Amino acid sequence: MTPYSCMTTEELNTAYNQTKADFDTCIAKGLKLNMARGKPSKKQLDMVSDLLTVLSKPEDCFDGDIDARNYGELAGLPCAREYWADVLGCKAEQVFVGGAASLNMMFDVVSRAFTHGLLHSPRPWCKEEKVKFLCPAPGYDRHFAIGEFFGAELITVPMTPTGPDMDMVEELVKDPQVKMLWCVPKYSNPDGIIFSDETIQRFANLKPAAPDFALIWDNAYSIHEFFGDYVPFPDILELCEKAGNPDMVFEFASTSKITFAGGGISCMAASTANIDYFTGIFGVQMISYDKVNQLRHVRFLKNKAHTLEIMKGHASLMAPKFRLVLDMLDEEIAPLGFANWNKPSGGYFISLNTMNGTAKRALELCKQAGVIMTKAGATFPYGIDPNDSNIRIAPSLPPLDELKQAMEVFCTCIKLAALEKLLNK
């Protein structure tokens, strides 16, 4: 195959006609496939079914002498705090255990910052003239949405192969209106990048002008390798503490992609001063998150070592899907030279950059052919990709045969959109 950039107009027209015919064939199939979200597949959910019955009798429901079924233990069952400390490499007293969604706890941190301020805030953020959030992009649309919801100005920071552009981050945090940075440090969403040790250390060493600058460290994929072995990852809490920034970081994690996406547990890890501060606030908000489910998870997942065993099971289901997507892209798209993509070994996504100015059109074509993808632009603040190029592929949900069909449609559509552009169609 010749790269599009080396084709004559005639060759491009031939390619266009062939691709258009392929597209029409796709349409005719009347598919209904979904790769919009990083949802676990049914097989992954079935794999952890023992979670359902691990607590079956009253006497199973105790953590020491604490009855998980009753009120109390606002910050979580001691065993659940220890579990998360083990997984994240921090201390149990730095952990506040949450409900099904870590996103809700991130939202709550931002919400409290706006209504009451964080631990070192001179005033609630709603009283500030302006509040700015740094958003490494491509990134996670739900992170951006929270900032936008509270009226923060979202500033895009480009991603590099080692993480966010730290020169830019270090410069931007000199602005006292910059109050927050959101990131996914391991297998970043969607790029699948693991932040380098240097990047992580530079985060810990940040000298923000705002005394209440908060680093949102969404460690959603901390143990989510699908190719190869578990990659150790430093404890950001300790690094921040050593760098004299103990209260700067809020780390989050959940079992959404370990057990049940619709019924897991989550956690916030932060300095004990922050945990104390937020425990005071959560004490107004609720009595406790679901402790029965906390205990159910600890009994089933046991500890980090055993959880990593379970993650091997997820990997065995995820790896063939990522392999398929990467192979198809290598075969069908790489020779044409108009797109590039990452090759992650963990996380839930493949981030693809197609020809500038064609991502929206390509996904519109996908939709016409019955394949739903994450909305173009979603990986950028305000949903606007300045290059209209980035597309997030989420291969986890469909079974392999459906994934293959969906990727055939996808490859056809990004080709067709590129050819339309090259030929001004």
Place this chain on the structure above:
Amino acid sequence: MTPYSCMTTEELNTAYNQTKADFDTCIAKGLKLNMARGKPSKKQLDMVSDLLTVLSKPEDCFDGDIDARNYGELAGLPCAREYWADVLGCKAEQVFVGGAASLNMMFDVVSRAFTHGLLHSPRPWCKEEKVKFLCPAPGYDRHFAIGEFFGAELITVPMTPTGPDMDMVEELVKDPQVKMLWCVPKYSNPDGIIFSDETIQRFANLKPAAPDFALIWDNAYSIHEFFGDYVPFPDILELCEKAGNPDMVFEFASTSKITFAGGGISCMAASTANIDYFTGIFGVQMISYDKVNQLRHVRFLKNKAHTLEIMKGHASLMAPKFRLVLDMLDEEIAPLGFANWNKPSGGYFISLNTMNGTAKRALELCKQAGVIMTKAGATFPYGIDPNDSNIRIAPSLPPLDELKQAMEVFCTCIKLAALEKLLNK
């Protein structure tokens, strides 16, 4: 026994010496008992153990074709919305299903009102010069705490035997700064009052000056009879709609005192316009509450009729405890004429008014003797009972023998505090 008010000083001194000796005997026992919170007892929790295993296999985890284990269904599983509609007598589309704590959803409603405003708010409440909440008292300390946390001015409205003083409520809502009223309409916390039909209708008919006035209808004890049969209760949503106030009311309920206090499900019921508005907001905040637990509950509780059967089981454990407390008060306190209390047939509390100016002291004495009660004043806004008289008794947690011991201490302590006051000790 002679009432204290009819005793001579000599008789009071004799009574004091006897009661002081009783108190010293209590102290010597070295008790450690807790009646501070309306916590279900272990027997109640054990009674619903089938909840733990009602979902045991992957195929159990579907509501129709929706996999409860995966992401999605922000407003709750359809079957869970239908379940709550059945219990509360409203419509499924008026229900948003929540996590373990309905309190958290009330908090979220207030939090959003302050940061973004409610459906009919001219502006977010944080932009208002002042915001006032009406607080029928005695009431629930956690309701008051949320208002106080957001800086609302809390205005006490006295409770009457038929509910809050509605003349006063109707007058107060003419003030456009009055934005909210919090109440527990059935078996009110702590008075155990069921609002009369007239009171409920007057609530529905309110003509508040604030276009975004919100009635927080915390129906925490909607099916929680312990003496006698289930008492039907009107659907406040329909009454408000008929009165031309469809968007004024937010109703809440939970299974905290039906299944597990530490692992139940909850709901918010409101007009479909409000549910739409809040679904948009919750969509920024989270992916969904725990749907596996929603399904677990629906399978176990089935419907209202079956839930009422389960409540009969709770009643069989609760009734002897309330009987014991009421009998002891009747025998030991009633003849002395310095205190009065309600005799509820449902809910979780007995509200007792002891001699003015002695509640704090009495509970201090209880604490010395190893019996922890809800803090004096907790049932009033800002934790200040103007008469220092109201005490909330929560008999549900301790087994009967412990409850008897605790009540012996309690009776001794309120007597001693009253005698101290009468004798200026």
